Amino acid sequence: MIRIVFATNNANKVTEMQAAIGGSLEVISLKAAGIDIDIPEPHDTLEANASEKSRTIHRLTGENCFSEDTGLEIDALNGEPGVKSARYAGEDKAFDKNIDKVLSKMGDTPDRSARFRTVISLIWKGEEHLFEGICKGRILAARQGSGGFGYDPVFIPEGGDRSFAEMSIAEKNRFSHRRKAADKLVLFLQNQTTTV
Template sequence: MKLVFATNNNNKVKEIRSLLGDVFEIITLHEAGIDIDIPEPHDTLEENAREKSETIYKMTGQHCFSEDTGLEVFALNGAPGVISARYAGEQKSADDNITRLLQELQGKTNRSAQFRTVISLIIDGKEQQFEGICPGHILTERKGNGGFGYDPVFVPEGATRSFAEMNLSEKNQYSHRARAFAKLVQHLRSITDQEFTN
């Protein structure tokens, strides 16, 4: 099965391809010849994910999926949440976003947080959503050089290192995105199994 992944983020493409293996062919927007930055105008991850997948489905008519991910920090009432990528401004600088987050958390003892991913899948015009959550906490300083986004300051529950100190396979053991994609893969496999048995 061929699926268009509605993203321009190569790091996310690398993660999903490592999870899906060879069973499904993932086509990026660039590979599909689509050069747009899909807006994320909504107040929830669910609505933004749907906006992206519906936009690509209307453009291509192909099976597609998108995801929207937010870091939700409890001491900040769920911020940065839906604006995680542009928390420090429209330049979408991960380093600036982390700097602002650490500043906002100065003096706060509760550093609990969670990453949450929502995937919107459209097959034959019908949408389904899948959610993945990774609880953890925010460090007081950056650690590690891997990953992307807020990975240098986020330690998942049950781990002692930040996402940025882990390799991709280690990160996938905890990752919100991996958990959401696992549900997506299970659903896609059930669809393809039905196709082969019918």
């Protein structure tokens, strides 16, 4: 089985990505790869932050690797929190505070439309490839559900009737932005591994 390093230590993301990729590749977290660093995300686009992370890991390991950056983009907030989604309410990355800030800033705005956008940067045999996944939906007025992570309790995907936090991973993967980007990544990797 081909091993690929995922530039994250977020166990939820690793589980979600492994579920999306399936059994064709083994997804390894930074910790499992023996890397203990916090890679900065200084850029103002998801693409640039994803590239920063994958290039850093590739420099350190020389292995095939990928990273992703995901943002919640809310129309009524002019695309906020966007690239600052994890640190929206401060550097401690406290998602309860982030959700509180979103709900507070939105107030009773009737336009609740939003989208999650994931950009994956893959470095495969030394070359970078970018893949994007988008999930449109809307922001709830209050939290619903206790599963998932991040903004999941306040986001309902288009075509769904429950928040991401009320869904199993399998249900969430039917809509997931991360899954859509991962599907493009997997398709690319399948083509690479079958032509070798």
